Amino acid sequence: MREIQEESVSTYRIDSPPPSHTSSPTSSPLPSSPLHPRHGIIQHQSDHTRPLHPRPFRVIIIGGSIAGLTLANCLAAAGIEYLVLEKHQSINAPLGGLIGIAPTGARILDQLGIYDAVKDIGQEITVLRTGFPDGSGFNQTWVAEFEKRYGYGISVTSRQQLLEVLYTALGPSASETVHLGKEVTNIHHEGSGVKVLTRDGMTYFGDLVVGADGVHSIARSEMLRMAGGSASNEESAEYRIHVGLSCPVPTITPGEQIVRCYDGFAVFALCGKDGILGWFITEKLDRRYQYPNRPNYTQNDAIKFCESLADVPVWGDVTFGAIWKARTSISHALVEENVFKTWNYGRIVCIGDSVIKVTFFSIYCTFESYNVDPRNIDEPELRPRGKSSHGRRRCTRKQSSPTDIVQRKQALIATDPNGIPQAAP
Helix, strand or coil, X not given: CEEEEECCEEEEECCCCCCCCEECCCCCCCCCCCECCCCCCECCCCCCCCCCCCCCCEEEEECCCHHHHHHHHHHHHHCCEEEEEXXXXXXXXXXXXXXXXXXXXXXXXXXXCCHHHHHHHCEECCEEEEECCCCCEEEECHHHHHHHHHCCCCEEEEHHHHHHHHHHCCCCCHHHHEEECCXXXXXXXXXXXXXXXXXXXXXXXXXXXXXXXXXXXHHHHHHHHHHCCCCCCCCEEEEEEEEEEEXXXXXXXXXXXXXXXXXXXXXXXXXXXXXXXXXXXXXXXXXXXXXXXXXXXCHHHHHHHHHCCCCCEEECCEEHHHHHHCEEEEEEEEEEXXXXXXXXXXXXXXXXXXXXXXXXXXXXXXXXXXXXXXXXXXXXXXXXXXXXXXXXXXXXXXXCCHHHHHHHHHHHHHECCCCCECCCC
16 A cells, blocks of 8 residues: 555555555554545545546455355456455365265356366266165166256265365466465454454455355354344254265275165265265254354264264165275264354355355255156256356256155165166165
8 A cells, every 4th residue: 555645635545455465463554534436446535536546346255165266266257356365274174075066066167167177086976875774775876867968967076176176276376365374353344445354463455255264154253243143043053964085995986975874863975086985974963952052072072973883884785884994084063054144244245154054964955956757857958068048947847746755765765767676785
């Protein structure tokens, strides 16, 4: 920021900010004068002012998550200035397991020119296996038809690899626009902009803050504080989840999705490229806990619970014990459930899990939303990948009564949509 004196005119111009757009704790703050509504410049209070060149609109993204980096790529493609603040020291911290990408998400990645890179590291899901406590179950292969029907299949890849692709897609400037080790502590509206403070004492200025920092969002907390609200009594949790990655396990092949349901818990496994296995266990708690009164579990608690499932069948001859022995990582968390009433306030807006955190199995519900008999669907118009249209696709579906749905599920236990008899292990 530099002050420019021209005759009796005194203005502050920030069209040439420092590369990092930061200031130290001892530097002068932005002037508190209003933003010119048409020219987009900050003006010092004076009787005689004249507009200078408008400064770039700047978005500060809190969280280098999948949502945060995807937004960064969108802004870069639109030519909008942005800055990402990520609290971890690495963009691909070893957290989480495999990530599923549905056609809706694949289409966005394709528009950004990233889809081919993601497809190279991913594995398409071709079969869905579902088992129940009594040993019954069924297989479904309709998921393999997605690419032919919608132009994209359902694929899985590791969270770390996906983050690397999204980061690399930002180009050489990524090291300047994505700042690591920046834990946000406070957000303030200041004059015509917004100010973000980090734990290391740095201050960042922008026009808009986007919170993409997950369930325990500081952006959401600061937004609600300014709005005079509180999130403490909105969230609840009835389940906890254990997430891990394992080396290849015999008889589980790439492209398989397995869900094995039991009383009080369920095992969910996705087999990715080269046989890497991403697995999740959801465990039902003794009751629903309302925040902030929630139980605290340790890593040892998670390990103890997983070890107790060693003899539990997952599919065929594979038990969870075999998957557990091949593990390379494990983490755990409560499964918070809530759709917050406030998503934005002033110059702050939150996206993703920070405002619409639902159960882990919402991922599976994404698959289940397409769980209809292909014989009851008229083929939709197909469009070449990479070409967009504002026209709405028409896809008609037979209306099903609850009785129809039950009968269809019972039929699937014995036969898949292709007429191939199936049996649970």
